[in-house]
């Protein structure tokens with residue numbers, strides 16, 4: 001019948017799971033109100049289902065009442081208050097979801113505190129996009145614990161592996177991560193503040209646009225609408 005699809009008609013340029021999950025993390029980061037660094041996380045279970053997402057934010061009901069400062073007296077900085085994206089992805093997990101065995105897709109390498117949480121919650125893998133704080137004791141401690149924790153692996157997200165193009169560039173770490181075909185967007189599509197928080201350069205590409213350009217530079221329809229609106 002007409003309804004039957006021959007194998008010739010099977011769509012081949014679909015978004016592969018790993019790119020989709022990282023794109024959701026990238027999109028989640030856009031919800032962050034942190035003016036400097038926006039982080040997103042996407043928690044995926046062993047059935048390849050998303051069980052939770054998160055972004056860095058102040059605790060419930062504290063948003064707007066706490067500082068986003070990076071410097072100053074400890075009590076006046078964001079660091080002692082902010083809930084990291086990874087923590088939120090875990091606590092946001094659906095009530096009936098088992099986080100044990102899950103994979104954490106996160107746009108920035110987890111800190112030592114989140115790593116403890118990740119290990120104790122029984123996650124099995126961390127896939128990260130950016131490692132801009134790799135020189136800090138926090139990140140070093142994270143890697144030390146992840147290595148010790150054995151079954152828990154961490155790997156840098158690599159969309160080349162899955163044959164897709166993702167246009168996320170990190171200016172602070174040359175050649176860190178970019179697609180084979182690095183889509184150069186018109187300047188109006190660029191922003192001064194990217195998902196990983198580098199606000200110094202406008203060579204950064206809007207993460208949402210990055211998500212839109214996951215494959216062959218063709219944004220999926222929903223995101224294309226957004227870009228067209230910007231064009232007007």
Ligand SMILES: Nc1nc(=O)n([C@H]2C[C@H](O)[C@@H](COP(=O)(O)O)O2)cc1CO
Pocket residue numbers: 034036037038039055056057070078082083084085086108109110111112114133197
């Ligand atoms: N893995 C992470 N997940 C996160 O959600 N964060 C958050 C905490 C802060 O809101 C922000 C980092 O601020 P800054 O030092 O880059 O201005 O990102 C930070 C890290 C880094 O370990």
